Structure formats: structure tokens, C-alpha cells
Amino acid sequence: GESVGLHLPTLSVQEGDNSIINCAYSNSASDYFIWYKQESGKGPQFIIDIRSNMDKRQGQRVTVLLNKTVKHLSLQIAATQPGDSAVYFCAERSAQAGTALIFGKGTTLSVSS
Amino acid sequence: KAGVTQTPRYLIKTRGQQVTLSCSPISGHRSVSWYQQTPGQGLQFLFEYFSETQRNKGNFPGRFSGRQFSNSRSEMNVSTLELGDSALYLCASSLDVSSDEQFFGPGTRLTVL
Numbered sequence: 001g002e003s004v005g006l007h008l009p010t011l012s013v014q015e016g017d018n019s020i021i022n023c024a025y026s027n028s029a030s031d032y033f034i035w036y037k038q039e040s041g042k043g044p045q046f047i048i049d050i051r052s053n054m055d056k057r058q059g060q061r062v063t064v065l066l067n068k069t070v071k072h073l074s075l076q077i078a079a080t081q082p083g084d085s086a087v088y089f090c091a092e093r094s095a096q097a098g099t100a101l102i103f104g105k106g107t108t109l110s111v112s113s
Numbered sequence: 114k115a116g117v118t119q120t121p122r123y124l125i126k127t128r129g130q131q132v133t134l135s136c137s138p139i140s141g142h143r144s145v146s147w148y149q150q151t152p153g154q155g156l157q158f159l160f161e162y163f164s165e166t167q168r169n170k171g172n173f174p175g176r177f178s179g180r181q182f183s184n185s186r187s188e189m190n191v192s193t194l195e196l197g198d199s200a201l202y203l204c205a206s207s208l209d210v211s212s213d214e215q216f217f218g219p220g221t222r223l224t225v226l
Contacts (some may be wrong), residue, residue, distance in 0.1 A: 100158040
């Protein structure tokens with residue numbers, strides 16, 4: 001079916017480490033991908049996005065990589081900080097589904113100092 | 114600029130009742146989408162409104178409905194509540210239907226007893 005999933009439900013890292021959160025998607029027609037961060041008691045917060053005509057996009061301390069061959073998306077967080085502790089979701093969108101986002105289950109990132 | 118606001122933040126209802134949730138998008142945003150978030154199913158798309166018209170609808174029963182007003186504010190209604198409707202209901206706004214980025218509100222936590 002058309003769904004986006006994450007490889008690991010939890011990820012624990014030390015402060016200062018680099019974190020990599022992975023996501024697999026199944027809809028080859030998806031043309032837009034987003035990573036969201038959700039802290040407890042809050043709604044998802046946009047982190048970074050990437051279109052299907054790109055392989056890599058960088059933001060501040062974050063990088064998203066897209067591998068369309070194996071339908072894989074990853075979020076890299078450099079120098080992870082305690083404030084990065086949250087649940088991270090990847091989401092996809094396809095022209096077929098209009099503007100509806102299809103979310104993965106989420107990965108809980110825990111950063112210890 | 115104020116973010117997306119949702120009211121109420123918390124709600125407790127009993128089975129069989131109906132509920133109305135409200136969402137005020139970011140000023141100038143004309144598209145509003147609703148999502149349901151549960152531990153089991155994750156984030157699932159409910160529907161999207163633009164210019165007071167429903168543009169897209171997810172796979173939810175007819176008990177779930179919504180509407181959008183001329184000022185872009187949106188409401189969603191759930192009738193004949195079931196225990197399984199307990200969830201965090203999130204509203205997201207975007208500039209228009211062609212915009213990529215969706216900004217989420219804090220959500221309304223609905224508990225059905």
C-alpha cells in the first residue's frame with residue numbers, strides 16, 4: 001500500500017553525536033517528502049523538505065537524503081543536542097493524493113548529556 | 114505572526130455524543146487540513162479545505178465532517194462518538210493548495226469515555 005515507515009521506533013544517542021533517522025516509502029509516485037519533529041504536547045514542527053528531483057538538501061544542522069532507487073529517506077542531525085529529543089516523522093505526498101500528507105509511524109530520538 | 118490555534122486544547126466526551134473542534138489558520142493562509150493522531154495508527158489525513166470547499170478527504174467514516182468559513186477558520190465535527198475516536202486532532206494550515214509547507218497547530222486532545 002501507500003505508506004511511509006521508519007526503520008526504528010527509537011534511537012538513543014549521546015549529546016554531540018550525529019544522528020541518522022531512516023524512513024522507507026513505498027509509493028514511487030511521491031514527489032515531495034518532509035521531516036517533522038514533534039515534542040510532547042505540541043504539534044509537528046517542520047524541519048526540512050526535499051523534492052523528488054533532488055538527492056540531498058541541507059539545513060541548519062540537518063540534512064535530508066533521498067534515494068529514489070530504493071525508496072529511502074533519511075534525516076541526519078549533526079551535533080545532536082538534548083533539545084533535539086522528540087519524535088521524528090517522515091511524510092510523503094504525491095500528486096495523486098493532492099495535498100494530503102502520508103506519515104510514517106515515527107522514531108523517538110532520545111539524547112542524553 | 115501568530116501560529117495555528119486550535120480550541121479547545123482538551124476535551125472529554127462520552128460515547129454517542131458529538132463534538133466540534135475549531136482551528137484558526139495562520140493569518141493569510143487559506144488552506145486548512147485536519148489529521149488524527151493515535152498511538153496505534155499514527156498520523157492520518159482526515160480532510161482538507163480551501164476557499165470553503167472540501168478539496169480532499171481521507172479514509173474516515175461519514176461521522177467525521179468539517180467545514181471552512183469565509184475567514185478561512187475551520188471546524189471539524191465528529192458525531193456519535195466511539196471509544197476509538199480518542200485521539201489528538203491536529204490542524205495544519207498552508208498558504209494555498211499549491212503550497213508545500215504545512216504548519217501544524219498544537220492539537221485538540223479528545224478523550225471519549
